[in-house]
Amino acid sequence: MRFLSLAGRNIKEVYRDPVSMILGVAMPAALLLLFSSIGKDAPLDAFTADNLTPGVTVFSFGFLTMFSAMLLAKDRQSAFLTRLLIAPLKSTDFILAYMLPFLPVAILQTAVCFAIGAILGITLDLSIALALVVLFTVAVACIGIGMILGSFFTENQVAGAGSLVIISISLFGGVWMDLKTVGGIFESVGYALPFAHAIDAARAILKGSGLGGVTTEFYWIIGYTLVFFLLGVFSFRWRTKHAS
Numbered sequence: 001m002r003f004l005s006l007a008g009r010n011i012k013e014v015y016r017d018p019v020s021m022i023l024g025v026a027m028p029a030a031l032l033l034l035f036s037s038i039g040k041d042a043p044l045d046a047f048t049a050d051n052l053t054p055g056v057t058v059f060s061f062g063f064l065t066m067f068s069a070m071l072l073a074k075d076r077q078s079a080f081l082t083r084l085l086i087a088p089l090k091s092t093d094f095i096l097a098y099m100l101p102f103l104p105v106a107i108l109q110t111a112v113c114f115a116i117g118a119i120l121g122i123t124l125d126l127s128i129a130l131a132l133v134v135l136f137t138v139a140v141a142c143i144g145i146g147m148i149l150g151s152f153f154t155e156n157q158v159a160g161a162g163s164l165v166i167i168s169i170s171l172f173g174g175v176w177m178d179l180k181t182v183g184g185i186f187e188s189v190g191y192a193l194p195f196a197h198a199i200d201a202a203r204a205i206l207k208g209s210g211l212g213g214v215t216t217e218f219y220w221i222i223g224y225t226l227v228f229f230l231l232g233v234f235s236f237r238w239r240t241k242h243a244s
Contacts, residue, residue, distance in 0.1 A: 003093035007100040014071065014101045021105055024063035029112050032056040035176070036120050045178075053117030054202030055175035057135055058195055060109040061142040062169045064102050066162025068143045072098050072150025073158045076239070091237040095229070098150070099143045106139035122206055131205040134214070137221050138198035144228030151235035169195050194224035 014021065035047055035056075045051060089097075110132060118124050142165075149161045169175065172186060173195030179187045190196040201217035211218070 003089060003097040003100075006089070006094070006097035010071065010097055011101040014067070014105075020063075020067055024060060024067065024105065025109050025112055027063075028056045028060035028109065029116055031059070032113060032116050032120075049117050049120035049122045050206045051203055053113055053120075053122055054131065054135065054199050054206065055173070057110055057113040057202070058138060058173055058199050059166070059169055059175045060113065061106060061135075061139045062162075062166035064106060064109075064139060065142045065146040065149065065165045066158065067105075068098060068102050068146030069149035069153070069158040069162055070155055071101075072147060072236075073153055073155040076150065077155060091233045091240075094236055095147050095232045098147060099140070099229075099232075102143050102146075103140075106136060106143070110135055110139070127205055127208070127210075130211060130214075131202040134198055134201045134205070134218060134221060137218075137225055138194055141194055141221065141225040141228050144225065144232045147232030148228065148235045151232065151239045168193075172196065174199050194221050197221055 032052055035052055036049060038047055114122070114124070114128070114132075145165060146162070149158055149165075153161055172179075172190040172193055174190055179190040179196055197217040197220040201214035201221070204214050204217075
């Protein structure tokens, strides 16, 4: 638990300027309302609350990638992190300390999206807990990607790389469309990544599926989350040793 002191400092750093965090919550919420409004005039299944809510929630996690990467990159470029490297902390401790501040943001993003989804018509019952577990897991995966980007890129470069992640989730996650209907490279790439699996699983749960119906998708999500976390640790360790 040695990382908690650094995590506390990072939490203060993140919430010292809440504008970015508000943007990461407000923009997905606005998009959810916008596309649901479009769905009223164009009654397509893709624009129903059951489909939009999980998709927009996962889309919002792309902002976690950018924000977490920017925090790590900023500290890595400054003397702050350089001084901390002499502390008795492992690479795992550093990554956990930089991931922890963004978990409450992920919870807030999910809560806001599902609150709007409930207004738009999704049913909130006990099965919703399983959908939230699936979505929270992929949120951790997105923060893990941020740790990888923050370890390798500068603060300015992270903005572009983070934007690319957000666009990739939008295009290849099936946020606004059914990848199986689109087919081609979108389906192939989409289902090689965890985002489409998370969205499909959450959508299936909202439509009545139990854990047995989304087991394969859940394995994909957990596997990628572990991979991104470990890559974040190894990237940070390699980058700090290389810098020294």
